[in-house]
Amino acid sequence: MTASTPADMPEGTPFGPGIASMIAYLHGCQMIGFKRLTEVCQGLFGLTISQGAIANVLARVGEAIAAPAERIAAQVRASEVIASDETSARVKGKTWWQWTFGCATAVYHVIAPTRGKCVPTDFLAGVKPKMWLSDRLPAQLRHAEEHQFCLAHLIRDAQYAIDHGDTNLRARLQGAAQGRVCGRPPPARSRRRHHCRASPPSRKATGAVARTQADRCRGPQAAGTRYTSTAATSCLCS
Numbered sequence: 001m002t003a004s005t006p007a008d009m010p011e012g013t014p015f016g017p018g019i020a021s022m023i024a025y026l027h028g029c030q031m032i033g034f035k036r037l038t039e040v041c042q043g044l045f046g047l048t049i050s051q052g053a054i055a056n057v058l059a060r061v062g063e064a065i066a067a068p069a070e071r072i073a074a075q076v077r078a079s080e081v082i083a084s085d086e087t088s089a090r091v092k093g094k095t096w097w098q099w100t101f102g103c104a105t106a107v108y109h110v111i112a113p114t115r116g117k118c119v120p121t122d123f124l125a126g127v128k129p130k131m132w133l134s135d136r137l138p139a140q141l142r143h144a145e146e147h148q149f150c151l152a153h154l155i156r157d158a159q160y161a162i163d164h165g166d167t168n169l170r171a172r173l174q175g176a177a178q179g180r181v182c183g184r185p186p187p188a189r190s191r192r193r194h195h196c197r198a199s200p201p202s203r204k205a206t207g208a209v210a211r212t213q214a215d216r217c218r219g220p221q222a223a224g225t226r227y228t229s230t231a232a233t234s235c236l237c238s
Contacts, residue, residue, distance in 0.1 A: 015057055019047065023054055024061045072106045077124060079103030083133035084120055084140050099123075115139060 005011075015023075023041075026032045032040060034051040041047040076082060082103055089098040089111060099110040099119050112119045117139040124143060132144035135153055160166065 013053075013056070013060070015049070015053070020057050020061055023057050027054070027058060069108070073101075073108045073123070075106045076101050076103045076108045077127045077129075079105075080130040081133065082129045082131070082144065084143075085134065086115060086119075086137070086140075 023037065026037055026040060027034075034054050037054055038049055038051060041049050082101055084099065084101050086097050086099045089096050091111065091113070094113075096111055096113050097115045097119070099112060101108045101110070101120070101123055108123070110119060110123060115137075120140060120143055129144045131146050131148055132140070133148045133150065134140035135150045141147060
């Protein structure tokens with residue numbers, strides 16, 4: 001049996017846009033869960049609110065921002081250059097993935113239960129930009145006409161070559177810096193984790209030399225991986 005609403009109680013929620021935006025910010029940006037959020041509201045603002053009321057507030061906020069969010073997504077899709085990245089996120093005790101797709105003027109966020117290629121494919125909805133910027137995760141490759149690897153990763157590779165005396169990788173990086181152009185696209189995904197032309201460590205190699213050779217052959221930043229420099233078609237292909 002459900003009680004009737006008191007006659008002097010106005011229709012709708014007692015929580016206005018200020019409280020709704022604060023709850024959405026604390027939950028969505030600061031990752032405060034429902035139970036702790038009730039304590040924060042009570043302790044900081046003297047606001048008594050239940051977890052159910054918080055869920056209803058967030059549902060209303062979601063409806064209100066749906067249309068602006070879609071306009072942001074359309075703005076990113078219309079850009080000739082799109083950058084993407086992803087990181088883990090906890091959703092109801094399980095590991096999901098927060099994806100970001102950005103251009104010079106907007107960033108669109110997607111929370112998905114997978115790290116697979118279907119997420120950027122679904123976001124693009126058939127659109128193919130001229131340039132895609134990302135790290136080397138296979139799911140983020142081959143979505144555009146050309147691909148630019150993250151400069152932070154390239155800088156890390158260069159530092160690795162300098163620190164370990166890797167003349168092979170250092171020469172390739174220097175060739176890319178000098179503007180050597182080959183016009184080849186990023187490598188297609190294969191059963192191997194990466195494309196590596198480095199020779200496996202010999203039996204005679206020992207100690208640090210053996211570890212360095214093994215790192216070049218097995219590591220995620222392999223000596224033979226094709227990297228794209230700041231020029232759209234410059235890479236480290238020989």
